[in-house]
Amino acid sequence: MLPKIETILYTTGLGPGAPYVFRHALALARQYQARIVVVHAIEPLSAFGQSLVEQYISHDDSEAMHRKAQETVKTQIQGRIEQLCAKECSVATECQNLVDSIQVIEGYPAQVILDKAKDCSADLIVMGSHSRSMIGEVVLGSTTRKVLHSAIMPVFVIRIPEGYTEELV
Secondary structure, three states: OOOOOOEEEEEOOOOOOHHHHHHHHHHHHHHHOOEEEEEEEEOOOOHHHHHHHOOOOOHHHHHHHHHHHHHHHHHHHHHHHHHHHHHHHHHOHHHOOOEEEEEEEEOOHHHHHHHHHHHOOOOEEEEEEEOOOHHHHHHHOHHHHHHHHHOOOOEEEEEEOOOOOOOOO
């Protein structure tokens, strides 16, 4: 029996390869008549960063400032992802209903992706990866590697061509 793909989790860091990877998620969603859940993770402020801020302002003020900044950033990122989806779906009108939700979540990227995949019962995770040097792979490829090694569902990693750049919107 062939596997059923009903929900695709598309992860994005909104880099220059985002449209390229999103087109793969759209193609799969059309082929399998699946829905796409889009997720973007915002890394939390480190304890060191928090302590630096709190040397100059109170903990309560720091928390309030962080909450306000976080909401602003979430709104801006949500808008950029919505524009990406609208732009890509303007070419293929049948894909306009494929994107089920867009979620911007604070947390460590690999964990956010794994948790969201479980929460939405994703059948497939689609994410991009750049080719990098060995040192770059250790630092920059860690999210993809962590997801690949920990996910309980298939992960489709799209290699973004070297030098590929495309304006999001």
